[in-house]
Amino acid sequence: MKRQSKAFTLVELLVVIAIIGILVGLLLPAVQSAREAARRMQCSNNLKQLALANHNFHDVYKKLPFGMLRADGTGWGHPEWGTTGQARRYALLHQLMPYVEQTAFYNAWDQLVYNNNTISNRLFGGDGVTSLPTNGTAAVGQLLSNVLRCPSNVGSLYNESHSPTGNGVYARGDYYACAGQRGYPGFQATRASLWNPFGPGNDHPRPAGGRGTAATGRANGMFSRNIQFGFRDAMDGTSNTILMGERSFSDPVFDRCGPETGTTTTKMGNWGWIWFGAEGNAFLGTGVPINFRIRSCAEFLDPLRYDDRINAFGSLHVGGAQFALTDGSVRFISESIDLLTFNALGSRAGGEVASVPE
Amino acid sequence: MNKRYVGFIVILALMAASGCDEKTKLAEVTGVVTLDGKPLELIQVEFWPTTGPRSIGKTDTEGKFTLEIDDRTQKGAIPGTHKVALRDTWPSKDDYINDGGEWVDKSNGKKSRIHSKYYDAPLSPLSVEVVAGKPNTFDFKVDPRK
Numbered sequence: 041m042k043r044q045s046k047a048f049t050l051v052e053l054l055v056v057i058a059i060i061g062i063l064v065g066l067l068l069p070a071v072q073s074a075r076e077a078a079r080r081m082q083c084s085n086n087l088k089q090l091a092l093a094n095h096n097f098h099d100v101y102k103k104l105p106f107g108m109l110r111a112d113g114t115g116w117g118h119p120e121w122g123t124t125g126q127a128r129r130y131a132l133l134h135q136l137m138p139y140v141e142q143t144a145f146y147n148a149w150d151q152l153v154y155n156n157n158t159i160s161n162r163l164f165g166g167d168g169v170t171s172l173p174t175n176g177t178a179a180v181g182q183l184l185s186n187v188l189r190c191p192s193n194v195g196s197l198y199n200e201s202h203s204p205t206g207n208g209v210y211a212r213g214d215y216y217a218c219a220g221q222r223g224y225p226g227f228q229a230t231r232a233s234l235w236n237p238f239g240p241g242n243d244h245p246r247p248a249g250g251r252g253t254a255a256t257g258r259a260n261g262m263f264s265r266n267i268q269f270g271f272r273d274a275m276d277g278t279s280n281t282i283l284m285g286e287r288s289f290s291d292p293v294f295d296r297c298g299p300e301t302g303t304t305t306t307k308m309g310n311w312g313w314i315w316f317g318a319e320g321n322a323f324l325g326t327g328v329p330i331n332f333r334i335r336s337c338a339e340f341l342d343p344l345r346y347d348d349r350i351n352a353f354g355s356l357h358v359g360g361a362q363f364a365l366t367d368g369s370v371r372f373i374s375e376s377i378d379l380l381t382f383n384a385l386g387s388r389a390g391g392e393v394a395s396v397p398e
Numbered sequence: 399m400n401k402r403y404v405g406f407i408v409i410l411a412l413m414a415a416s417g418c419d420e421k422t423k424l425a426e427v428t429g430v431v432t433l434d435g436k437p438l439e440l441i442q443v444e445f446w447p448t449t450g451p452r453s454i455g456k457t458d459t460e461g462k463f464t465l466e467i468d469d470r471t472q473k474g475a476i477p478g479t480h481k482v483a484l485r486d487t488w489p490s491k492d493d494y495i496n497d498g499g500e501w502v503d504k505s506n507g508k509k510s511r512i513h514s515k516y517y518d519a520p521l522s523p524l525s526v527e528v529v530a531g532k533p534n535t536f537d538f539k540v541d542p543r544k
Binding site: 221225231232298303304305306310311320329332335341342343344346347376378379380383384392 | 442446447448449450451452456468471481485487490493494495496497499500501517518519520
């Protein structure tokens with residue numbers, strides 16, 4: 041006989057509550073990941089803008105920008121290039137500014153004398169007084185921060201070192217040129233470097249597409265120092281060659297080890313000085329796994345590991361980082377990508393058969 | 399009447415089970431690097447697999463190395479074929495970092511003791527097969543710098 045009921049039983053009520061609880065439990069992480077998805081989309085849009093800026097630059101000059109230009113001291117024999125100090129010095133992002141609607145910034149920048157571009161310069165919103173900017177004040181680069189910064193990327197916002205007077209305190213940038221296998225250091229006799237990506241010694245065969253001797257050789261990626269490549273130099277195919285990518289500045293171990301080991305006050309954020317025109321502030325390399333981090337202060341003091349960290353692409357997006365390829369597309373590459381494949385994607389003319397994995 | 403809840407319990411059990419996750423299985427890898435029969439210290443040994451993460455180790459005074467996966471705390475290397483890169487860190491052992499964060503080169507003309515053909519993993523002549531489920535030992539007799 042059927043039982044007549046005019047109300048819920050306790051068990052039925054508990055079951056309903058349990059179901060609601062489970063659904064909310066499913067929903068809350070989804071809300072969080074939706075926030076991160078939004079940040080990632082904004083970040084990929086920034087990369088897309090910068091990739092298109094590269095293409096527009098190429099349309100105008102028939103070449104990509106300099107990965108980094110540094111004519112300090114050597115002078116190149118032309119009076120305009122200067123003969124001393126930091127005369128003419130800038131990196132990739134500076135040259136892209138007119139193509140991301142920052143022409144005013146570009147025009148205000150003193151391209152011939154780097155040292156004139158201080159934070160206190162009124163042209164950049166400074167007040168004439170040299171001081172460390174706080175978040176929200178106008179400073180060099182800060183006006184541009186939206187297109188230069190990935191919203192997921194936490195970590196220190198400003199370069200704090202290099203000059204105690206504040207000359208050269210700049211807002212951080214998150215997007216870097218791909219120099220191929222190695223971006224940093226520029227040239228070292230004993231370590232793999234930008235000009236000698238496969239390591240020291242001149243008895244090694246030059247990389248495919250490389251020019252000159254070991255001392256004057258160039259990076260094997262789309263960007264190098266004091267030289268402009270074009271799309272025609274992407275012999276591996278523009279769809280198979282990385283143009284730019286992200287760097288992660290969140291690195292508590294790195295930030296702790298400098299002061300702890302007493303060798304330096306440097307922090308990861310100090311490598312975000314994208315206007316400076318130095319290898320470590322302009323280039324990243326694909327010879328290092330995505331999201332590579334040092335694990336201990338002993339590794340901080342190990343030149344190869346330290347170099348690896350400075351060369352590493354990375355992000356705080358879960359499981360990998362975003363890259364702009366030379367064809368202008370933006371792709372997420374997992375940190376579990378085979379290092380051999382990743383390495384091949386970095387070189388512009390390595391002759392490898394490789395494409396971005398799905 | 400209990401039948402009403404059986405389906406519900408089954409769903410709960412499925413949800414709990416789907417949360418399981420398996421760690422990558424690594425094989426233990428050790429070895430010795432020698433040059434002219436003598437053990438070589440301060441050589442960074444890098445194993446680049448065809449799939450998966452890189453493993454790294456550094457030789458001690460007896461030339462012995464033990465591999466560890468790059469940015470995790472697991473020891474060993476992923477099973478499969480690896481290209482092996484060797485880099486000599488001896489010339490840069492006295493280097494230090496200045497306050498700008500840049501490395502200061504104190505190599506004073508010291509040059510790598512081993513042949514540069516080992517530096518670049520994709521082009522390295524050394525290729526090994528790491529086998530799962532047992533300790534792997536690889537001894538590398540390297541050529542001197544030319």
